[in-house]
Amino acid sequence: DGGITQSPKYLFRKEGQNVTLSCEQNLNHDAMYWYRQDPGQGLRLIYYSQIVNDFQKGDIAEGYSVSREKKESFPLTVTSAQKNPTAFYLCASRGRINEAFFGQGTRLTVV
Amino acid sequence: AQKVTQAQTEISVVEKEDVTLDCVYETRDTTYYLFWYKQPPSGELVFLIRRNSFDEQNEISGRYSWNFQKSTSSFNFTITASQVVDSAVYFCALSYLAGTYKYIFGTGTRLKVLA
Numbered sequence: 001d002g003g004i005t006q007s008p009k010y011l012f013r014k015e016g017q018n019v020t021l022s023c024e025q026n027l028n029h030d031a032m033y034w035y036r037q038d039p040g041q042g043l044r045l046i047y048y049s050q051i052v053n054d055f056q057k058g059d060i061a062e063g064y065s066v067s068r069e070k071k072e073s074f075p076l077t078v079t080s081a082q083k084n085p086t087a088f089y090l091c092a093s094r095g096r097i098n099e100a101f102f103g104q105g106t107r108l109t110v111v
Numbered sequence: 112a113q114k115v116t117q118a119q120t121e122i123s124v125v126e127k128e129d130v131t132l133d134c135v136y137e138t139r140d141t142t143y144y145l146f147w148y149k150q151p152p153s154g155e156l157v158f159l160i161r162r163n164s165f166d167e168q169n170e171i172s173g174r175y176s177w178n179f180q181k182s183t184s185s186f187n188f189t190i191t192a193s194q195v196v197d198s199a200v201y202f203c204a205l206s207y208l209a210g211t212y213k214y215i216f217g218t219g220t221r222l223k224v225l226a
Contacts, residue, residue, distance in 0.1 A: 031212060040120070042202065042218040050212070058213070088154065092214075095158075098144055098206060100214055102156040 002027045006091050006103035012111050013078065013085065021076045021106045023091035029101070031094035032074040036060060036087045037105075043090065049074055078108065086110050113138045115205050117217035124193050125225050132188040132220045134203030140164075145179065145186045146204040150219070156202065162186065193224045 004025045013019045025032065031050050035043040045058030049068040063082025068074055078085045088107050092100040114137040124130045136145065147159040160170060162179050170177050174191045190197055203217045 033214070035216075040218060043214075043216040045213060048213060090154075090156065092156075094212055097161055098212065099146060099158045099161050100148075100156070100204075100206075101158070102148075105154040107154075 004091055004093060004101055004103035006089075006106050008106060009104065011106055011108045013108060014111060016080045018077055018079050019108070021078070021089055021091075021108070023074045023076065023103060024072055025074075025091075025093045025101075026072065027093055027095070027101060028071070029093035029095060030071070032068070033092040033094075033100065034058075034064075034066065034074070034076045035090045035092065037090060038087050046076065046089075113140075113205060113215050115203050115215055115217035117201075117203055117220050119220045120218070121221040121223070123223040123225060126195060127192050129189060129191050130193050130222065130224075132190075132201050132203075132222065134186045134188065134217060136184050136186065136203070136205050138184075138205060140207060142207065144206045146206070146214070147177065147186075147188050148202045148204065150200040150202065152199070159188075190222075193222075195224050195226050198222055198224045 007022045033048045034046040037043050044060050046064050047066040049055035052071050055068050065077045086109050090105045091103045116135045143164045145162045148156040150156050167179050176189045178187045200219045200221045202219045205215045
């Protein structure tokens with residue numbers, strides 16, 4: 001089945017740690033996105049990538065980093081510089097009619 | 112500025128009632144896309160519909176219908192004869208036909224359908 005796979009589903013981070021969220025797609029889509037979801041705030045764009053080896057900051061990129069070395073993969077690293085990382089993170093890709101396909105999300109909690 | 116507003120934070124209805132979810136958008140562009148997504152408790156957003164700015168025809172898909180009015184910058188979503196399985200958070204989103212293709216989401220409307 002084609003789709004987007006995010007892992008892990010739940011992630012716990014200690015203060016000061018960097019953690020990496022995985023996002024893999026087998027849809028052969030060029031563009032991929034990372035969104036953060038907080039209660040009552042909708043989805044906010046962290047980073048996006050239109051093509052391999054290229055990515056741009058979104059609206060809330062501070063404290064995050066990404067890479068796009070392969071078309072299928074767009075991992076997100078939450079660094080210790082992100083002061084409030086507890087949130088639900090969603091990865092997406094852009095489809096043929098410009099609709100976004102989403103993964104099942106990763107819930108990150110700082111402990 | 113580009114913006115999507117979903118003024119209804121939460122709506123509760125009794126099963127079989129009709130319900131309309133409102134979406135108002137702002138954009139200076141003349142060419143754009145509008146979307147609706149459903150987010151069930153599992154968390155994954157599910158694509159429901161895409162409408163481009165040149166097509167103001169209303170659309171019906173089973174119990175779902177969408178009303179797009181450029182004159183009022185609205186793209187409202189109606190569920191007819193609601194069911195408990197319709198309970199979810201619904202997001203309206205805006206994107207563009209060219210350029211960066213970023214998606215701008217509203218804050219979502221939580222729909223609770225009571226049995």
